Amino acid sequence: MESKQFNDAFLKACRGEKTDHVPLWFMRQAGRSQPEYRKIKEKYGLFEITHQPELSAYVTRLPVEQYNTDAAILYKDIMTPLPAIGVDVEIKTGIGPVISNPIRSLSDVEKLGEINPEQDIPYILETIRILTQEQLNVPLIGFAGAPFTLASYMIEGGPSKNYNKTKAFMYAEPKAWFALMDKLADTMITYVESQVKAGAKAIQIFDSWVGALNVQDYRTFIKPVMNRIFTSLAPLNVPLIMFGVGASHLAKEWHDLPLDVVGLDWRLPINEARAMGLTKTLQGNLDPAILLAPWHVIEERLKEILDEGMKSDSYVFNLGHGVFPEVQPATLKKVASFVHEYSASNK
Numbered sequence: 001m002e003s004k005q006f007n008d009a010f011l012k013a014c015r016g017e018k019t020d021h022v023p024l025w026f027m028r029q030a031g032r033s034q035p036e037y038r039k040i041k042e043k044y045g046l047f048e049i050t051h052q053p054e055l056s057a058y059v060t061r062l063p064v065e066q067y068n069t070d071a072a073i074l075y076k077d078i079m080t081p082l083p084a085i086g087v088d089v090e091i092k093t094g095i096g097p098v099i100s101n102p103i104r105s106l107s108d109v110e111k112l113g114e115i116n117p118e119q120d121i122p123y124i125l126e127t128i129r130i131l132t133q134e135q136l137n138v139p140l141i142g143f144a145g146a147p148f149t150l151a152s153y154m155i156e157g158g159p160s161k162n163y164n165k166t167k168a169f170m171y172a173e174p175k176a177w178f179a180l181m182d183k184l185a186d187t188m189i190t191y192v193e194s195q196v197k198a199g200a201k202a203i204q205i206f207d208s209w210v211g212a213l214n215v216q217d218y219r220t221f222i223k224p225v226m227n228r229i230f231t232s233l234a235p236l237n238v239p240l241i242m243f244g245v246g247a248s249h250l251a252k253e254w255h256d257l258p259l260d261v262v263g264l265d266w267r268l269p270i271n272e273a274r275a276m277g278l279t280k281t282l283q284g285n286l287d288p289a290i291l292l293a294p295w296h297v298i299e300e301r302l303k304e305i306l307d308e309g310m311k312s313d314s315y316v317f318n319l320g321h322g323v324f325p326e327v328q329p330a331t332l333k334k335v336a337s338f339v340h341e342y343s344a345s346n347k
């Protein structure tokens, strides 16, 4: 791959610049749906893979080479930086992150430490260096979980359906809540800076579960901390992407923040997002479940989304959420070539 010219279509579209095709990548492109990955998973857990830079680089590269995506996303998890600040987290296959020392009070928040990336996660920085200096000819996307989504795991102790404990903590203990948001924001800022310094060319902030909040609570309990995060990251001069699930009601709030790209799940059509006044680059938003449908259904939906997306240069194709484990790699490959060819001939 080294000899191939660097493909910067993704970075250009993030900045709203013209490209010869619509760039694409798939959330969760590295992992569960890939037989090569599943084979590695028979032997190692997620954290065991991420501690081995050559292996993590291979897992990160695999979907780029197989599907011809326009960006790579670093193989790791939103939980990756949390052990460094004292969170005892395990990733359980089929369940997700489980935390054995959940946050219950202000004093629990005060016990959290600081992250020193070179010391605490050198293997992540090494993986980024291997990929960006030696292996990739597309941009590498680094990422971090946003404070609400990280806090939801830290307070619930694991995945949740309704985030009741998280919300109860937020309403009942605002002082502890804001202390936790600040702690996580500081950790994420340092963590993201280290990823960019090591070679990441764009950053996606996953606030996957923040859609559980209404607009007023988002403004009170989350928007100020997100504003601080994006303001602090702006000098890094890389595209900053926001994403969450079931958060269409917050898309305008995100658009107000100093970020570059608004990631949409599958619920809000691109044209309606534009009509709401979202002029920034939009990323999305095929329902990942459609990848389980027959090809003619997939193709019809791809055309609909691309026809709307391509009305502006500020558009990146993606799914509305992560690839399901059941999706065939051949389907992802076909989607990628369709997006590339259809957009190249209609631009």
Ligand SMILES: Cc1c2[nH]c(c1CCC(=O)O)Cc1[nH]c(c(CCC(=O)O)c1C)Cc1[nH]c(c(CCC(=O)O)c1C)Cc1[nH]c(c(C)c1CCC(=O)O)C2
Residues within 6 Å of the ligand: 026, 027, 028, 029, 030, 031, 032, 041, 046, 073, 074, 075, 076, 077, 078, 079, 091, 092, 093, 094, 095, 096, 097, 143, 149, 159, 206, 208, 245, 322
């Ligand atoms: C909420 C969240 C998590 N992790 C992540 C999010 C935000 C994105 C989203 O909204 O889905 C982000 C994430 N997790 C992983 C990646 C890198 C892979 C990629 O995107 O290509 C990314 C970007 C690896 C992973 N993270 C996890 C796996 C599965 C581990 C395994 O293979 O058993 C992978 C490949 C585990 C994990 N980690 C998490 C959950 C809910 C789970 C279990 C569900 C699942 O199976 O995906 C937390």
